[in-house]
Amino acid sequence: MRAVLCGYYGMGNGGDEALLASLLQMLPPGVTPVVLSGNPTLTQRQYGVEAKPRKALATLLALRQGDAFIWGGGSLMQDATSWLNPYYYGGLMVLAQTLGRKTVAWAQGVGPLTRPWSRALARYGYRHCHGVSVRDAASAQQLAQWQVPVWMAPDPVWALESKPVEGLWDLPAPRVAVAVRSHRWFTPARLEQFAKALADFQQATRTCILLVPFHPAQDLAIATAIQQHLVGPNHLFQLSDPRQLKGLFRGVEMTIAMRLHGLIMAAAAGSRCFALNYDPKVGQLMVDLDLPGWQLSPNAPNAIGDPWPPTPTDMCQIWLKHYANGDPPSADQIQSRVDRALIHQDLLQEILG
Template sequence: MERRIVVSGYYGSKNAGDEAMLAAMLEVLGDLDPKLHITVISASPADTSERHGVESISWLGIPSIIKALWHADLLISGGGSLLQNVTSRRSLYYYLAIIFLAVVMRKKVMLYAQGIGPIIGGLAEFAMRVIGNRVDLITVRDKGSLAELARLGITKPKIECTADPVLAIHPVDKAAGRAIFKRYHADGAEPVVGISVRNWQHETHFKDVMAEVSDRIVRELGARVVFLPMQFPEDVHAAESIAERTHEPCTVLKDEYTTSEFLSLVGNMDLMLAIRLHALIFAGVMGVPMIGVSYDPKIDRFLASIGEKPVGSLDDVTADELMAEVRRKWNDKAVFRKRNAELLAKLRDLAARNAELALQLIGNQEKGTRR
């Protein structure tokens, strides 16, 4: 019998990290069971279907969502930072509502490699605790999320710490990235430092810092700086606002890319300096040394999982601190590549385990029943 899975997450919104999570999830689930039927709830169903080759329904189409869940064996909620209310207060309740629908229909429910929290406020904590304790399985991508679950009093489901789904994705060839660099006249013999930024609240301090660091990288290292947009087009605007502050040449990539193209681009870089979590994770997948600047606990948690820590946060990072870390990584690139590769190999296995656990959950069940 064909097994059916509905996937709920922040998909179809032109965010490279979330699209990569979905691509990795589909890749590993498909490897394990090529006959799976997967339906993805998306902000842009046409884009999701075209990009990932799956059935997709609108995140606002409640009748379609109910119908898909009714015929499903499993709801996967994730991955990513869906269950938090710092970047958006309303989205937490939306994702919990989808989970609640599946629970009411007595379907299996898995929180898939989620980054839990921060969740702030009595009502949000109560809703998360009540619904979280009704799901069948929770995997989280870091130990900080385990601590948040414990703080919230979510103890009834099986809970396991795995890793971000993107870490299970296969590395790609670098040719596509080289072709994109060539189109932007950013190819040649110079080494490349990638910078991935985002706008955050009303912070502007970090933009001055990043512009100075970009200039110093060009002058001191003889490298080319390329800004990589992970959320389109918002990150393009953020990168352009930094490029306007620079005095040395830099390149801002201004197009929307597939997960494979992003990985290929990052693979052609010698160092990745990022505010975006999945720019760091792409660097890990492609064996590129990385430097993170924190704006959210998920950055700190991922870097801790590979034995590193961020160089300050958006509101206090300095150009001197960043350049000191850039020089340290630059001078010993081979050492950091080797060390990161060893740690990431373990995380890659844990990332793949998410899909294995999902299929175990529905392996011996009768459709529509719940343990």
Template sequence: MYKVLISGFYGFDNAGDEAILQSIVSQICNVSRDIDIVVLSACPEKTSSEFKIKSVNRFNFLRIISAIRNCDILISGGGSLFQDRTSISSFWYYSAIILLAFILKKPVFAYAHGIGPIRSRFNKKLLRFVMNRVAKLSVRDQRSKTELQNIGVSREITTTIDPAFLIEPVSREESVKLLEKEMGQSIEGRRRIGFSIRFWEEEGHVDVAGIFAKVCDRVKKELDADVLLIPLHNKEDVTLAENIASLMTEKATIIKEKYTPAQIIGMYGLLDVSVCIRFHGLVFSIMNGTPVVAISYDPKIDSLMDSLGMNKVIRYGQINEDIIYNAIQEEFSRREQISPVIMKKYHEFRELAQKGMNEVISYMKGS
């Protein structure tokens, strides 16, 4: 039996990364059931239960060594694993996993990585060493490829896109049932604006909760639309959503239930406009042709919007009530015109994601 070990930001209740894992696991299982998949996870019991695969505690060094020794290939990715803006320790962790695979003479497929920002000179040298020696390397956007080339990665780099684009959302009927359960009422004939908001530490002076509370109140009063706060990273985003709701004079619905990636994506298809700081909020919106207001705290947001052909991005550090509300109004007014354009790009993205995954499958078959 062929054995695959997967390393990434898994088991942390981040809907985007769980969607990446769901995509990788589903695609591999579609090829053959005679493949043993093991995932390094912060919550191995939960990961095993949700994805019906084996999982190892990502903090148990001895178990990690054993898992690498017993695998036929290590898939590192996808997601923004190699950046030192939010955590140097995470950068070193993912590098160490690959270095252990080198020591144990196991092939590494670095898959669909989002690279950077990388500030430390040492980390740039470390990443150059690692990426020049993996068996195969793909990144999720052109910016990441350029970043690697700029630090001296000289080997072939394939450009793909986020693996989550390969997930099939649940049916509209099921999505409606889920959302009506959350809202406690029928959603027929109602307008809906969704918000996937996060706090960004580097811009700590920004009153995120206060600004979005005012925006959400205006959405409810002036657009006569229901407000949905959709946390994509549990605890952190839920706390922020609760703060926003507590400051509002109007009612908002917070999506607190734990849903599968396919269910979450399906609910994005019921929105008239989506307002996103979370990267995978953008991804899930695009997958449904939902017009989106993108607020960028990281180059990956700009990169995805550039690929979409819509480079109108609001900078996180410059947000205020009027800027965000006016952008929502604009997207709402042209939603019928822009939705087909977004859906066309989504199909292109899905094809690109499939090519990226096919490269992984092809390598596995040949190794």
């Protein structure tokens, strides 16, 4: 069986690459993946799989030659970042269904969908899938309203295999990882405040700071700006292999992250986590794991997390308290989520096995 895998793959985003690596890890034996990628050469070299351009006639040819279409994972069907997302992903799903392929919506995060046509397209696509799995309760609730049966499980990256990172253990311990991204709510003033607070925190704790840009196109400039404020030991890691990204957090005492998969990888490795909540998916993880953190939205009264602190000193003191007294996820919490994340694998086995 040839299965066409469609997501935000080959675009340089470590979180989406982690979803792809998890999906490849969970495919049933006998299923040959064909990945739609923004960089087919890199995807083919990195994972040893066949890859096709994600925006070309090759995509249509791949669908015609395939037996199945897997949509996901992640927040593909949402129009918050661009109206093109549901148009592109929903269009491919409907095309695959029209061609009579087995279709799976895998490890989905549904919404927000603010436009009537995007909601209608999403509802049609999900209702005609052979199987659907989601990674959060809000997505399951939305699909239940559309009368779509779903499998719900934690994000599959919980179960992603990790790889060691060369040079990590040569850096001084203890180590603290930082994974932030550009966003309109993470303003230049807030970035300056954050960097000063992190420098003070490093001086107080004598930690080595690991800067981890998950999506260098968005994160590298911010990581470099923060690095310029640090006077203690630090290292900026640019890792293209998501299994190494996950392995990085095995050597980390505490993680401060905006990136959802930075928090998931850190929690899975037993690191203390502190979240910067810019998106509902981050807030949902904070609730699930009872994580401390701050909300970045300036006008979201129901957002998860405490208000953004007024000064670098306040920020530093909160981090110091969590570093000294905060609890990492327990072994039982971690194993429970790893085990339940394999439900996404069970779905693939039932539909494609």
